[in-house]
Amino acid sequence: MNKTIADIAQMAGVSKSTVSRFLNGGSVSLDTKRKIEKVVKATGYVPNTFAQSLKAKRTNIIGTVVPRLDSFATSHTLMGIDEELRSQHYQMLISNTSQDVKREIEAIYEFARQKISGIILLAAQITDDHLTAIQDISIPVLLVGQQHEQIHSLIHDDYRAGYDIGAYVLSQGHREIAYVGVTERDVAVGVQRKEGFRQAVRDALPAGCYTDEEMRAAGYDIRYYETGFKMSDARIAASAILDQFKPSLMVCATDNIALGVINAAYSKGITIPSDLSVTGFGGYDITEVIHPALTTVQYPYMEAGRVAAQNIVRLVEHKTVEPVTVMDYSLIERESVDKR
Known part of the structure; x- marks a missing residue:
């Protein structure tokens, strides 16, 4: 009993x-x-937390809104959140929105109706509708993975990570590079990583090189492409890229994209890394066991989840939290990048 x-x-x-x-x-x-x-x-x-919520003005439940569950980054962030919340006698309630912004807004209001204490929001973008909902509910909200001046945020240092991966591949002698990114609606992954990489390229160029022609004259051919987050989308995009461009290296905005690129390369008889080098972002477990192992930027997703949980609890308890918390990362050099 x-x-x-x-x-x-x-x-x-x-x-x-x-x-x-x-x-x-x-x-x-x-x-x-x-x-x-x-x-x-x-x-x-x-x-019985739900039964408690019927009596209490404030529950010990933290609502977590996620765009998708089939993601290494999301699942590991959630594990860190859950572990830390449990240690502080809070529970987590998850709402999966399947990358539907309308469902994200609905989830925010629904959590408020359930009298949860706070919300952790893993969103690809913040719209005016998000801001209106957050203002309406008057409940502490923490944004994870993106940054907004009106919301307490926890982010990975995507710009600096993009810069470091750019500086690294250039130091290995690569000059013909395809950068495979995602939609710029996702500011962290689609903008910050790409802009950090782009700045590393600018800093490596001889003075006065600004246009594509001037860059090519200096021996640099850097091209930018866009695909989806799914491995299958990346495989199709990479196949099309390789039909028109023969880069020595492809920098991929996520590890999933990198895995799609590797699959497309092998289907065309292109060997990694002697024919084509590849890098990613994320540090997913699988990148360590594939052959060749993937050079990537490793983000501490579980630790980010734990810190996010600590921050939302502090906000719920009316304690001070920095407006922006920035997590660190590690550049992991493996076998998927060859010297040129």
Whole structure:
């Protein structure tokens, strides 16, 4: 039989109201907290958070709005959020919007109706409708993966990562490069990574090289393309690119795109990396075990999730949080890039 609050109170030797206050994040003495935590751990007690929400003005539920679930970045960020929230006696409720902006707005309002404490929003873009919804609900919201001046944000340093991958491939002697990006509606992935890479190229060019002709005269042929986030879309796009351009290297805005590029290259008899070098962004687990292993920018998605959870809890509890939290990254050099 599942334990009740009354059972936990009796076993811990405290009142039901004290247990309820503890479960709802209220103030209890350190000694009492330890007693209750010991009983909760021993019994495996899980509070009925939804039932609590019917009585409480504020629940211990954090709503998390995600654009898609079939993503390494999203799933690992969610794992970090869940792990940290549980450690702070909060629970996570997920709304998947399948990359539909309208559903994102609906999810924000629906979470507010459920009296959740705060919202973590993983969105590809922030529209006026997002801002209106956030203002309407008057609930703390944390934006993850993108940055907006009106919302507390947690981001990866996409611009600097793009710059570093650009500087790295240029240092390896590559001058004929295809950059395969995504829609600029996604500011982090579609704009910041590309602009960081573009700046690295500018800094490497001889003075006075601004136009494509001047760049080619200096020995640089850099071309920019766009595809979708799915591996299948990237495979089709890469096949078309390779039919018209013979780059020595393809810089891909995500690891999924890089995997699609590698698949397209092999289907054309192009060997990685001797014929074509490839890089990605993300640091997905699979990039380490494929052959050749992928050179990529590795983002700490689980740690980002943990920090996001810490920040939203601080906002819920009216504590200070920096307007923008920037996560670090690592450039992982593997076998998919050859020297030229």
